[in-house]
Amino acid sequence: MHRYRSHTCGELRASDVGSDVRLSGWLHNRRDLGGILFIDLRDHYGITQLVARPGTPAYEALDKVSKESTVRVDGKVVSRGTENVNAELPTGDIEVEVSEVELLGAAAPLPFTINTEDGVNEERRLEYRFLDLRRERMHRNILLRTSVISAIRHKMTALGFNEMATPILSATSPEGARDFVVPSRLNPGRFYALPQAPQQFKQLLMISGFDRYFQIAPCFRDEDARADRSPGEFYQLDVEMSFVEQEDVFQPIEKLMTELFQEFGNGRNVTSPFPRIPFRESMLKYGSDKPDLRAQLELVDITDIFEGSEFKAFAGKHVRALPVPDVAAQSRKFFDQLGDYAVSQGAKGLAWVRVAEDGSLTGPIAKFLTEENVAELTKRLSLAAGHAVFFGAGEFDEVSKIMGAVRVETAKRAGHFEEGVFRFCWIVDFPMYEKDEETGKIDFSHNPFSMPQGGLEALETQDPLDILGWQYDIVCNGVELSSGAIRNHEPEIMLKAFEIAGYDRDTVEEQFAGMLRAFRFGAPPHGGIAPGVDRIVMLLADEPNIRETIAFPLNGNAQDLMMGAPTELDETRLRELHLSVRKPQSK
Known part of the structure; x- marks a missing residue:
């Protein structure tokens, strides 16, 4: 028998009952039920329940082993019996009665629990990332990422693209975000830059005659963290094509994205084909150049209606309206909460009206609207009884940002938001x-x-x-x-x-x-594109933060809390690199 295992912890089934087996893994959980120990043993492949009975060497050993220690066990596969089957586990029909135990690696006291998703803070999780990655959700996310990257490579090759590598040590770029720089020992006073993207190199490959290139490319940017952006480094599917126009780039990328999100999206519907929306139209209708099309509401530019108006809140400003059907009957609290949300996005308030059964407008600003205003709004916004209209006024960019956020939030609260879909x-x-x-x-x-x-x-x-x-x-x-x-x-x-x-x-x-x-x-x-791998996996995993899909990310301050990076260099190393350090003066 193999030194450590004859089977994995996700492999045994009812057909293995009666077999002598050897398993190795982590002690995931332990329960003492009436003097009998039940142990969940976990490895990369799954969980198998172990049984140790009182008075046996196995019981004495497993009773003392700390959770998350690694052990090797020998035993016999037995049936759980119909009444004890665990339908949530692939191995739930059986358990292993343990006859022998070997402790392979003892675990120190844990900084947080592994077998539950408790509310431990992110800094602690990143400090002990090797433990955090043992948790089911994180393990699943990283495996999803692996599968997605593998599928991308297969699909891009099938589409006629050639995978190529570009340099990591390169020249600094005068455009874009800040570079990470690397001092050159052999060229005193000179520096390499880690690539913000392989942009110039992939264009040079086109000039060199390679026609269709792709790469799962590491990119490095010294910029601040966001929920959808990891500081320091990230990965993108870098693509470039020769002798193409815009639609020629769209076709293979749209096919790739459709297939990826259908394959890994757990049955969620995917837009097909992807609509083409001009930038200006997107800003006017959705208040953003990255619109969430799950929100089935649109903004309408009504600036011209209030040109020369005596209503000071709208006069001389850019005005955007958000008509919403079937909400006029909502309580005042509904409208006040949306107003509070608008304020949280930077607005001074959120004006609104309701459409009554007779077509008249009621609400806080209704008295400021002329008959001409009401007639034009009714026509332009296709208003009917039961509608409500929310208004934003100010500078174009400010109104777009605020009302774009209000559009999505209102759609969610008013039942005009599609769940469980990918809208490209x-x-x-x-x-x-x-x-x-x-x-x-x-x-x-x-x-x-x-x-x-x-x-x-x-x-x-x-x-x-x-x-x-x-x-x-x-x-x-x-x-x-x-x-x-x-x-x-x-x-x-x-x-x-x-x-x-x-x-x-x-x-x-x-x-x-x-x-x-x-x-x-x-x-x-030539032309190209570079979809972010981290963001693709974030969407597929339905995670709000990109760091949940990266094995070893930096924290929001671009620090590796587990390995202690960035580190200081001693004087010998600095002298070898021809560097001196000038730290900022403390205030």
Whole structure:
């Protein structure tokens, strides 16, 4: 018999009754029922119940072993009997009567329980992540991640893409988030950068003639944590294609996402095909460029209705309305709670009216509306008895943010929200440029390396704020999975695009010398995208925080509490790297 096991803890069935077996695993739980010990033994594959009877060496040994110790047991498989079957376990028809026990690794007192999902704080969990990963939910999430990545590789290869690797040590980038830098021992005073993304390398692969590339790529960005973003490092499905237009990129990615979410989504419905929503339309209808389409309500721009109005709350402001059917009969508490929610999102309040049976409007602001206002609102919003309308007014971006959040929250509270579905969309036609309201400076709004719609002619003849880019995002359930673009592969168009944003020719030639040099040697039109693997798994696992799908994440302060990173270097190491440390002065 094998030194440690003849079977795994998830393998034995009723057909094995009478067999002598050897199992190894962790002591998951122990119960003493009338002097008989029942032990749950757990390994990667599942749980098997062990039985140890009083007066036996096995009983004496298992009675003393601490939970989460590793043990090897020998015993005989017996039937539990019909009345004792545990239908929740694949091994629930049997148990193993233990005859011999070997302690393989004793466990110290536990900092938190493993066999229950108690409310231990995240910092403690990350400090003892190796224990946290033993818990059923975390173990399941990490295995889901493994399966998803394996499926991505298989599906991308089947779609004709070639998996390639790009460098980890690279040059720092003047664009994007902050780099993590690595000092060069052999080149004093010089630094490598860990890649924020393989962007330039994958474009160079297209210029090199490889046509369809993909990579499960590690990316490194020195930025703050969010619920859907892990600080430090993350993984993305990096994709690039040659001789393509926007729809050519959409087709394989949409097929991949549909199949992934159908395969791993536990039966949840998946949008197909994915709607294409222009950026401006998304901001107006949903208040966001990453709309949650599970919320079956839409915002309506009614600014023009109140132009010149004497109602000061709306006059001279951008005004957005949210019509909601079948809620007029709700209590005042319903409306007040939504008002409180709007305030929590940054609003000063939330104006609203109800539509009465006769079509008249009632509510706190009804008296400020003229007959013309009521008639136009009724027509524009298709109002009927039972409707309520919520209003937001202010600057465009402010109103979009607040009313976008109110739209989703209202849909949830009013029964206009789809549960158990994945609602995808493409956001397209992003503006190429935006104006800084304080300085008046024109800058890139989304991706500086995108091809402008209309090419060089658009850059030379149009108002920069009217120019759209061949840029796109893929969004699912209000989570942005990825940004992508058709790349600007022509040097003169790239130089002109940067000139509009205030970069002179010499600066661009210096900062992007490698890419521009490559573009001047016959670059194909190309484009790509890079969906976040961590975010995909977060959605599939139905987890609110991305760290729940990563085996060993950093905490919100970009610290590894388990391994103690980042660490200080001693003087010998600093001298070897030609570095000195200048710490911030304490206040």
